Amino acid sequence: MTYCVGLLLDEGLVMAADTRTNAGVDNVGKFKKLYTWEKPGHAVFVLLTAGNLAITQAVVSLLNEGAERKGAGAEQNLFAARTMFQAARIVGRAVREVKAIDAEFLHAQGDAFAASFIFGGQIGKERPRLFNVYAAGNFIEATVDTPFFQIGEHKYGKPILDRVARKDMKLGDAAKMVLLSFDSTLRSNLSVGLPIDMLTYEAGSLRIEHTRRFGLDDPYFQRLSLAWSKALRTAFTEIEALDL
Known part of the structure; x- marks a missing residue:
């Protein structure tokens, strides 16, 4: 399984994904699940993926091929989109194309067409936008009331x-x-694992400048985890006990 988070801010975007894949307790691997496309000064796109790895990799490959197309087939090129809504439609079409080819065979083997995506970015002077794309290729957009999306094993990381x-x-x-x-998710779910890939995007920059991978030996992540555990224990002890 996996865990991915996309957050839309006035200042830009924060996108992060773990790298663990599971096909049973004795078959654990690491695969990147954060993908980017950019034309500095024109557009930036970021995609987080969760679900069947073969499906999500096929979607990413279609988007990679589409980003190189000109003329005929340019409607599948993310950089030909004039708005982030149009770009999200391109991602949705790529999902549906993979589904049209693979879904029947997956179902015949007793497997579901399981895939979900968080897609964000900015085109030109349009504000940054963030979308949650489903396995059917449809999607919803982040709003002021709901500025973040999670996919994968999200329940342990949602409270904060x-x-x-x-x-x-x-x-x-x-x-x-x-x-x-x-950190909360890693503590409670073995199907999510380090390293974590993170991208922070500053609105209006129209370029990818800040990406980082946090591994087990990352000093900041170690300090963060220890400090959070200590802060929670302190808060717990400072709350008065129930009078029985």
């Missing part, structure tokens, strides 16, 4: 996002919050 996430957060604070969400 529900309590803390705000659109007016600073990018650095939002990145810290997202890492804490991952």
Whole structure:
């Protein structure tokens, strides 16, 4: 399984994904699940993937091929999109194309067509936007009321996002919050694992400048995890006990 988070802020975007894949307890691997496309000064796109790895890799390959097309077939090129809504439609079409080819054979083997995506970015002067794309190729967009999306094993990392996430957060604070969400998930779910790939995008920059991979030996992530555990224990002891 996996865990991915996308957060839309006034200052830009925070996107993060773990790298663990599971096909049973004795078949664990690491695969990148954060993908980017950019034309500096024109557009930036970021995609997070969860679900059947063969499906999500096929979708990414279609988007890679589409990004190189000109003339005929340019409607499948992310860089030909004039708005992020149009770009999200291109991602949805890629999902449906893979489904049209593979879904019947997956079902014949007793497997579901399982895939989900978080897609964000910015085109030109349009504000950054964030979408949750489903296995059917349809999608919803992040709003002021719901500025983040999660896919995969999200339940353990959701409480801190529900309590803390705000659109007016600073990018650095939002990145810290997202890492804490991952730390909580890693503590409780073995199907999510390090390293974590993270991208922070500053609105209006129209270029990818800040990406980082957090592994087991990353000093910041170690300090963050220890400090969070200590802060939780302190908060717990400071709350008065139930009078029995």
